[in-house]
Amino acid sequence: MNGKLNERKPIFEQIKDWISDQIIDETLDDHDKIPSTNEMVEFFKVNHLTVAKGVNQLVDQGVIYKKRGVGMFVAEDARNTLLTERKQKFKGEYVKPMIEEMMKLGLTEKDLDQLIEEVKEDGNGER
Numbered sequence: 001m002n003g004k005l006n007e008r009k010p011i012f013e014q015i016k017d018w019i020s021d022q023i024i025d026e027t028l029d030d031h032d033k034i035p036s037t038n039e040m041v042e043f044f045k046v047n048h049l050t051v052a053k054g055v056n057q058l059v060d061q062g063v064i065y066k067k068r069g070v071g072m073f074v075a076e077d078a079r080n081t082l083l084t085e086r087k088q089k090f091k092g093e094y095v096k097p098m099i100e101e102m103m104k105l106g107l108t109e110k111d112l113d114q115l116i117e118e119v120k121e122d123g124n125g126e127r
Contacts, residue, residue: 015054020082034072
């Protein structure tokens, strides 16, 4: 995310995802300081409460922790916590519906593998 937000998802979730993505791609490691709420307010040009809601969800998940008067930091093993959560979400939102549709269409695993290879080769999913 580059400071631009979209209309498809609540802003606090986009901010939560922005921080999470930095942890997943290892831009932020365990115990690294994350940007302050004020920095994020300025960067995204949004309300302080909106940023706080996204950040607090990560605190509640145990992904980041607060040191009073110092800032917020990435928790130990936060990346694995986020990867586990995202894999479960991916499974439910993408894999399960894909398999259901695959079965409706009578496709085999080999057919699915071929379709995946075609999409990877094409780069954008269109042929």
